[in-house]
Amino acid sequence: MCGKEQATPVSKSFAPTKSSLDAITRINDDRIINLDQGDPMMFETYWNQMGDKCTVEISGYEWMSYFADAGNLCWFLLPGLGDAIKRLHRTVGNAVTEDRYIVVGTGSSQLFQAALYALCPPDALRPVSVVSAAPYYSCYPQLTEFLRSSLYKWAGDAYAFEEEGPYIEVVCNPNNPDGIVREPVVNRDDGKVIHDLAYYWPQYTPITFPANHDIMLFTFSKCTGHAGSRIGWALVKDKAVAAKMVEYMTIATIGVSKEAQLRAAKIMQVITDSYLDLAPKDVELFFEHAKRAMADRWKRVREIVAKSEMFSLPKYPLEYCHFSSNYTMTNPGFAWFKCKDDIGDCSNLFRRHKILGRSGKFFGVDAKYCRLSMIADEESFNLFLRRLSAIVETNDVPSGL
């Protein structure tokens, strides 16, 4: 399952390449645009407008202990962050938090690993199969395989899964890379499900119901755009599973940075207060701003794509969003491009035009697909639009493809 492409995972997932370095340091039209990762810099504009409303101050003598809340199952969770998470979910209506254990993590990737650890018996004779319906998030296989654990193994596309015995299905909803609403597909009694709800926020998708699953993962990165903080959280129904996840976090990193938790709590509280009329309304509400900005980006991309038959993008149904109280469209954090058949390798095409995306083959599907970030900084996004226009208008498939 973990083929050649997994052997050099980082260049295909996260670490900056020579190209992305160029993208950051050289500001001109000729630079390479890195849309491979989902670095959510588009939201920086909003937080700039907010000025010092979310500023946190931490003195040298504060939060020195490993412990944040010794009475809590998750002993390293700041009570203020736990409260902020619950308030935010109640305000948005995207997840049930009552009677749930909150486990904080260094981003949701770490909590994914914690969940695998929690769901796999330490003494099983065979590793538990981990599956997800293709196209699946490219980091799931990597996170499952990189330490060659004998607790679990990556078993690929959930649609094709036929092995007997216990398994774990990861359901990403709305799905990364394609934004589609997802449900479990294996549905056997011996299965456990991890719901990755990183993008279940109003700027990306209609909030159709409060999610109420056994293990739900969220990340601060995609909620507010604060990727640098490395804060994720899990809402967990079962106490024993939550305790095992905390055990994982305890061994792996002895908890989570208190500074990052403090800042995440502050930012979440400011957002929630603004929705509850507890704060002055001199700045647009966060999710309204973010939703408008995402919709605008998607409109512009779709307009360009519609000019030719080179590419297609997924279509999403209009659905009633209980948060917005109206019918809204899905505007995912990634655009899932499909090239027409004679182009072949979609990410190669973009690469030749100095646009870095991630090939469909890392998501368990064909190379005619390519995932491009829709949440990059304004300048990169505008430059991307200009190049995409040029590709589409000239029908310019560079030579050598």
Add this chain to the structure above:
Amino acid sequence: MCGKEQATPVSKSFAPTKSSLDAITRINDDRIINLDQGDPMMFETYWNQMGDKCTVEISGYEWMSYFADAGNLCWFLLPGLGDAIKRLHRTVGNAVTEDRYIVVGTGSSQLFQAALYALCPPDALRPVSVVSAAPYYSCYPQLTEFLRSSLYKWAGDAYAFEEEGPYIEVVCNPNNPDGIVREPVVNRDDGKVIHDLAYYWPQYTPITFPANHDIMLFTFSKCTGHAGSRIGWALVKDKAVAAKMVEYMTIATIGVSKEAQLRAAKIMQVITDSYLDLAPKDVELFFEHAKRAMADRWKRVREIVAKSEMFSLPKYPLEYCHFSSNYTMTNPGFAWFKCKDDIGDCSNLFRRHKILGRSGKFFGVDAKYCRLSMIADEESFNLFLRRLSAIVETNDVPSGL
């Protein structure tokens, strides 16, 4: 190698037990004192005196990106933290930083795992053996075994290691739990060495030379007492090893909290400035304060222990400390108690007196040893001294032992 005790690792290492919860919430003489973990709260007094000198302020719009320094091999390391680490080491003289790669981690436990990942070939037929001379830090076996990786396996005491083939030796210097100066003991050509220098700071031990090893791990927790920040760093000689450690960090947690890095950088810069006469001298210098406080605690513990033959503690040679420019004593972060033979289980004895320590059996040696933290908060430490006096003076081995 990974026996029953490893199956419930957390209660034996880090997570708060019902007892430690009591220790935190009940402030009276009857409470249980948790000296099991090395929560470095004794240094809080110093940072309180420093008032706002180390305060950091972070606005909502700052440090949102995953990236901190895309041009650096360690692309998530804040340049300010890299600089602060180098300046601090140059000031203290405890490690060579020239021509070294710095890899930042979520505490040094995470970097230990990153080093294992970096040193073990992904396609080896057999897991690489990981050893450390007993008594070894109780978390090494746990960190090596908890995911049942087939890249590496815990192979126990380095003194007893006779297996052929590649191996990794972890050298903790000065050693946790016993404070002894350590060197590698296996010394074969097919071995790699990880040096854990968590306690190689002037408050714990004489700085006899600038350490100059291939992989050196440090942690902010034990350097300044800021355990809550979860900041560790590795100084790595070989570029390919550093790159693989960065790869581990990229997959496992997509880097390290920027907020924690900012605060660590600020605190290290304040310490270094104070030694370089760049700051006003209205507060004692950090390492002088910390060294004095550690020496004072050790003196008080040794005075009590000397009153009977119930316990013994390691003796350390007086050595020349290049940082202090005089002969100084080792005053480790942990006291490594040895009970006389007829007592038997040392941690049980302490537990009956409501003192939680960690049994020698978790360090690969006999239960007549027990590790107790010497860096707890003032109140806990004073209460510990009173109870230790009572045990020693009454020769009070509680019934039922």
